[in-house]
Amino acid sequence: MSDERIEVQRVIEAEPAEIFAVLCDPQGHVAIDSSGMLQSAEGEPVTKPGDSFVVHMDREALNDFPMGKYDVTVTIKELEPDRLISWTILGQIRPQIGHVYGYRLEPGEHGTVVTSFYDWSEIDPQWREANIFPIIPESALRATLGVLDRTVKRGYPKG
Numbered sequence: 001m002s003d004e005r006i007e008v009q010r011v012i013e014a015e016p017a018e019i020f021a022v023l024c025d026p027q028g029h030v031a032i033d034s035s036g037m038l039q040s041a042e043g044e045p046v047t048k049p050g051d052s053f054v055v056h057m058d059r060e061a062l063n064d065f066p067m068g069k070y071d072v073t074v075t076i077k078e079l080e081p082d083r084l085i086s087w088t089i090l091g092q093i094r095p096q097i098g099h100v101y102g103y104r105l106e107p108g109e110h111g112t113v114v115t116s117f118y119d120w121s122e123i124d125p126q127w128r129e130a131n132i133f134p135i136i137p138e139s140a141l142r143a144t145l146g147v148l149d150r151t152v153k154r155g156y157p158k159g
Contacts (some may be wrong), residue, residue: 004119004120004121004133005117005118005119005120005121006117006118006119006134006137006138006141007115007116007117008115008116008117008138008141008142008145009113009114009115009116009145010113010114010116010142010145010146010148010149011108011110011111011112011113011114012111012112012114012145012148012149012152013110013111013149013153014111014112014152014153015112016082016083016105016106016107016112017081017082018152018156019103019105019112019114019148019152020081020082020083020085020105021045021156022148022151022152022156022157023085023103023148024045024046024047024079024085025045025157026041026042026043026044026045026046026053026054026055026074027041027157028151028156028157029041029055029074030055031147031151031156031157032144032147032148032151033144033147034140034143034144034146034147035136035140035144036058037057037058037059038055038056038057039055039056039057039058039069040055040056041053041054041055041056042054042056046076046079046085047079048076048079049076049077049078049079050075050076051075051076051079052073052074052075052076052090053073053074054071054072054073054074055071055072055073055074056069056070056071057069057070057071057072070091070092071091071092072089072090072091073089073090073091074087074089074090075087075088075089075090077100077102078102082105083104083105083106084102084103084104084105085102085103086100086101086102086103086117087100087101087102088100088101095124095126095127096124097120097123097124097127098120098122098123098124098127099118099119099120099123099133099135100117100118100119100120100122101116101117101118101119102116102117102119103115103116103117104117114145114148116141116142116144116145117141118134118136118141120133120134
């Protein structure tokens with residue numbers, strides 16, 4: 001971990017494929033969001049780098065910037081089935097920020113070791129100068145892993 005990257009881990013008692021199915025589904029992103037910002041999503045499950053989907057956001061959930069409701073496009077950067085998924089967010093803000101979110105999955109003794117990461121090491125210089133990163137704190141990444149665990153155990157997408 002560095003000053004420009006957060007990584008948190010949790011063991012989830014499920015097969016990597018079960019977890020990965022949630023992470024590739026736009027509705028899965030909404031289901032596991034602990035910030036409250038992700039309201040709904042449109043698009044098909046992603047299968048390769050370059051795939052994308054739209055997420056309808058509500059920044060008021062964080063109460064930090066008066067952005068209200070807006071849409072972003074999640075664009076997949078890396079995708080290795082049942083092992084790795086990462087993405088960047090394209091939105092209305094210019095220049096684009098350039099931060100990256102993702103998950104790495106590794107088989108473990110008692111389930112799958114899930115690493116959630118948030119990397120802002122390659123953000124646009126304008127945003128670096130604004131000194132607002134990380135936008136999402138480590139505690140939110142940890143909470144999302146807890147919601148992911150619960151979501152998988154409930155048999156996503158069945159409910």
